[in-house]
Amino acid sequence: MKMKFIEEKIFNVLMVLATLVVFGFFASIVWTIVRSGFPTLTWEMITSLPGGGFYLGKEGGILNAIVGSLLIVFFSASLGLLISIPIVFYINVYLRKKSKLGYFTRLSFDVLYGIPSIVYGAFAFTIMIFFGLKTSLLGGIIVITLLIIPIFVRSMDEVAKSVPKDLLDAAYSLGATKLETCKIVIRQIMPGIATATLLSIGRAIGDSAGVLFTAGFTDNIPTSFNQPAATLPLSVFFQLSSPIPEVRERAYAAALLLTIIVLILSVGARLITNRFSKHRIQ
Amino acid sequence: MADNIRKRIFLDRLSKRVMLTLTIFSLLILVFMGGGLYYKSAEILRENSLWTMLTSSVWSPFNGEFGFWSFIISSIYVTLLAVIIALPISLLTALFLTENTKPWVRRVVFPVLDILAGIPSVIYGLWGILIIVPWIADELGPRFVDYTSGYTLLAGGIVLSVMIIPLLVSLFVEIFSTVPKEIKDASASLGATAWQTSRKVVLRKSTPGIIAAVVLAVSKAFGETMAVLMVCGNMVEIPRSLFDSAYPLPALIANNYGEMLSLPKYESALMFAALLLFAIILIFNAISRIVLQKVEERFKL
Numbered sequence: 001m002k003m004k005f006i007e008e009k010i011f012n013v014l015m016v017l018a019t020l021v022v023f024g025f026f027a028s029i030v031w032t033i034v035r036s037g038f039p040t041l042t043w044e045m046i047t048s049l050p051g052g053g054f055y056l057g058k059e060g061g062i063l064n065a066i067v068g069s070l071l072i073v074f075f076s077a078s079l080g081l082l083i084s085i086p087i088v089f090y091i092n093v094y095l096r097k098k099s100k101l102g103y104f105t106r107l108s109f110d111v112l113y114g115i116p117s118i119v120y121g122a123f124a125f126t127i128m129i130f131f132g133l134k135t136s137l138l139g140g141i142i143v144i145t146l147l148i149i150p151i152f153v154r155s156m157d158e159v160a161k162s163v164p165k166d167l168l169d170a171a172y173s174l175g176a177t178k179l180e181t182c183k184i185v186i187r188q189i190m191p192g193i194a195t196a197t198l199l200s201i202g203r204a205i206g207d208s209a210g211v212l213f214t215a216g217f218t219d220n221i222p223t224s225f226n227q228p229a230a231t232l233p234l235s236v237f238f239q240l241s242s243p244i245p246e247v248r249e250r251a252y253a254a255a256l257l258l259t260i261i262v263l264i265l266s267v268g269a270r271l272i273t274n275r276f277s278k279h280r281i282q
Numbered sequence: 283m284a285d286n287i288r289k290r291i292f293l294d295r296l297s298k299r300v301m302l303t304l305t306i307f308s309l310l311i312l313v314f315m316g317g318g319l320y321y322k323s324a325e326i327l328r329e330n331s332l333w334t335m336l337t338s339s340v341w342s343p344f345n346g347e348f349g350f351w352s353f354i355i356s357s358i359y360v361t362l363l364a365v366i367i368a369l370p371i372s373l374l375t376a377l378f379l380t381e382n383t384k385p386w387v388r389r390v391v392f393p394v395l396d397i398l399a400g401i402p403s404v405i406y407g408l409w410g411i412l413i414i415v416p417w418i419a420d421e422l423g424p425r426f427v428d429y430t431s432g433y434t435l436l437a438g439g440i441v442l443s444v445m446i447i448p449l450l451v452s453l454f455v456e457i458f459s460t461v462p463k464e465i466k467d468a469s470a471s472l473g474a475t476a477w478q479t480s481r482k483v484v485l486r487k488s489t490p491g492i493i494a495a496v497v498l499a500v501s502k503a504f505g506e507t508m509a510v511l512m513v514c515g516n517m518v519e520i521p522r523s524l525f526d527s528a529y530p531l532p533a534l535i536a537n538n539y540g541e542m543l544s545l546p547k548y549e550s551a552l553m554f555a556a557l558l559l560f561a562i563i564l565i566f567n568a569i570s571r572i573v574l575q576k577v578e579e580r581f582k583l
Contacts, residue, residue: 007477008477011374011477014374015375015377017374018370018375019375022394026397032413033409086301090301094302105305108311110567114505115315115563116502116507116532118505118532118556119560123319126318146311177290179298180294205402209507209508209532213539233403236405237407240512251408255404258402259401266397266400267397270393270396
C-alpha cells in the first residue's frame, strides 16, 4: 500500500480521536458536576436564605445568590437591549454599507467582546469610586450591562446584516421614514434578538470575575440598588474555598444549579435560531 | 396631513440623533476603559519605573516593591500551554467536521461545542479541582517529580485548553468553509487523498485565518480569571516546571480585590495590572479581528 494511503488512514483515526476527546471533556465536566452536586441539591437549598452558621455547615440555602443573580441578569439584560437595539439599527439602517463609522463600531464591539470580565470589573470599580458608590446591586448591574452589550450588538448585527436591501427600498418607496423602516427590520431580526438575549443571559449569569469587585456578597436579598448582592458563581466560589466538607458539598450543588440554568439557556438559544423565524424573508 | 408628516420626520430625525449618540458613546467605552485604568494606575507609574515593574519579580506591596514579572511569565506559560494542548485537537476536530463527515455528526458536535462555550468559568474551575488537580497530584505528578500539590501550571493549562477549544473549533470551521470547493476538487482530480487535500490545500489556504484565530484564543486564555485562579495554586514565584504553581495576572487582581483599599499604592498597582491586561488583549484582538475580516472578504463570492 502506498504511503499516502497509510497517512490518510492514520489521520482519519486522529480526527475521530480529536473529536472524541472534545466529547470526553464535555462528558467529564457534565458527569462530574451532576455526580457531585445531585446528592446535596435539595429543595431547602433553593428556597431558603443562609441560616446562622451556614458557612460552618449548618442549615440554610442559597436563595440570596439565586435572587441576586436573577436581579442582576434581569436589569442588565433589559438595559442592554435598550442600548444595543438602537445601535444595531443605526449601523444597519441609517449608515451606508461601506461606512467608516459602521466599520469602526463593529470592530470596537469585536474588541470589547474579547476584553476579559476582570478588566470590566476593574473599570466599573473605578467608575464606582469616582461616583462614590460602594459594592452594590447597582454596581453589578453596571458591569454586567457593559459586559453583555457587545454580545447583544454582535449577534443582532449578524442577523441584521443579512436583511435584504430590497426590503428596505420597498419600505422607502412606500414613503416610510427610516425610523418606520426599523419596524420592518425588527420583525426580520426577531429570532436574532431572542438568541442574543439568551446568549447574554447565559454569559451574565455565569460571570464571576466582573461582579467580584462590584456587586460584593451578602447573605440577604437586596431590597434597594445600594445594597450588595450575592451571585450564584461567587456563591460557588466562596463555599468551595471553605475547609468544611458540608459547605463544599453545597458549592457542588450550587454549581449543578448554575450548570442546569446555563444548559437550558444554551439549548433554548439553538432551538430559537432553528424555529422562531416566522416573519423571516430569505 | 402636513402636521402628520412633519411629526414623522421630526421623530425620524430625533431617533437618528439618539441612535448616533449611543453609537458614538459605545465607541468611546474602549477609550474610557483605557483612560480610567490609566488614571488609576498613574500613581504607581509615577513612583516606579515601568521597566522595573515589568521585569522585576520582587513582589512585596508593603515595602512598595511591585515587580510583575512572575505574574506576567505565569500568564504567558499558562496561555502557551493551553494553546499547545488545544490547537491540534481543535484543528483535527474542525477538519473532521468540515471535510469528511455525515450531517448527523455536525448535529451532535455543534450543540456540544455551544454548551462547552457557555459553561461559566467557575464550573470549569470546579471541574479542574475535582478531576484535573487530583489526577496531577496522584497519577501524573509522582512519575516526574517528588511532590506536587496538583494546583499547578499544568492544571491551569489543561483547564484553559478545554475552555478555548470551542472558540477555536467554531472559528476554524468557519475559516475552512471559505476555501472554495473548486480548488479542493482540483486537488482531488490530481490524485490527492482527502487528507493530502486537507493538509496541502485547506490548511495552507487558511493559514492567515488560523493564525488570527489562535491570537484570538490566546487573548481569551490570557484574560481568563476564575478558572485559573481556582486551579493554579497562586504562589508568587516564577514557575520552573509544569508541576510548580503559577500566579497569572488576572488571578492576582481577583485575589486581592478586598485588600486593595487599605494601601492606595497597592490599589494603583492592581489597576496597573488590569491596564496591562487591557492593553495586551486590545492589541491582540484588534489585529486578529482585522485579519479575520480580510480572510472572510477575500473568499466571499
